Amino acid sequence: MAQSTVYTFLKEFNAGDIVFREGEKSTCMYEVQKGKVDLYIAYGKPEQKKIAEVGPERFLGEMGMVEGLPRSATAVAATDFTVLAQVTWDVFGLYFKTKPARVVQIMQQMGDRLRVTTKSAMDLKNSVNEAIDKIQEEGTSTAALGILRKGIREMNNTLESNK
Secondary structure, eight states: OOOOOOOOEEEEEEETOEEEOOOOOOOOOEEEEOOOOOEEESSTTTEEEEEEEOOOOEESSSSHHHHOOOOOEEEOOOOOTEEEEEOOOHHHHHHHHHHHHHHHHHHHHHHHHHHHHHHHHHHHHHHHHHHHHHHHSSSSSSHHHHHHHHHHHHHHHHHHTHH
């Protein structure tokens, strides 16, 4: 029986190189072959926030490609000699036939990210509700500010665990 192979384009990046930018059209995803890539929201702005670190055998950019939406973050090579395999729709289609375990891995990774995002949103929602209750009970915002700050810290911790 003939063995089928899936070919992808390999791209090399050095630390600080932009892989893709938030808001750009999503036409492919990438699999990290070597090195690391950091994902940021509001990259290059004062409110810049690192939201994930992606290492070997992990994917990035899959959500935008699958959804057909613009990139939700900016991807920046974190190490010199970062090597990424570019996975287009054609290649992804071949994965279903030749590498079904990779498709499952991509789905699991997307599920992990959704779980982290959902937990983060729920933590923040709970903190906001607790702060509102505190303001209604005490009529002061001091305690509420502490609760909100705690909620933001918890949200940041949740996002940090996504690395």
